[in-house]
Amino acid sequence: MRRHFLMGTLALAATHLTACFQPPQAAKKPEPKKPAVMPTPPPPPPPPVLPDITTVALETSKGEIVVELYGKKAPITVANFLRYVDTGKFEGANFWRAMKSYKGGFVQATANGHKFAPITHESTKMTGLSHTDGTISMARYDVGTASNGFTISVGDMTYMDAGQDDPDGFAAFGKVTKGMDVVKKILNGKITKEKFESGWDGQMLAEPVTILSAKRIDGSKPPAPVTTPD
16 A cells, blocks of 8 residues: 555656656747738829820800810820810810910910819920910919919910929920910900909909810810729
């Protein structure tokens, strides 16, 4: 009996001894959280492929103005203008501003109530164009805000080009080929005596000139609409 007890005690001690010689396991440290990986934004879309020249007719309440647009030189700006033409957004737009200078000046029109997203600025340094007589150009506030307004120069308004005085300038993108007499009528229209906080006193037409229609007349077609599955 005593022998069995002794053997049992020795066996129990051996078990504890073996257990004491097992290396302790270190406490598991929490795995560090991996930083959230932000998705890489998609690259900007490439400039649209357009004909070198697209011709557009603007029928106004004073007569027709025909412009040719330089799609190869100013693809982003021309595509933006054609988007307003092709969707009918210029119908009902107004020439509302006539800025006169000793050299001539410019008239400005806006697609009232219709505005797509602003576009990237294509300066005259990039396009090689210049604000000479008859040039059509985008109206804007700050760089990158141009959207639904444009100007037409009467006389050489090269101060609107990107240069020493203005490193950005305005985005010229085409030229009037017919109807400069209409543009000059708009420029010489009666100016309202009303005062404006904008600082455009002496430039606002008393009777804005309406664009009745705007359409391509060179046979070029607008891009097919993009369809998405239901």
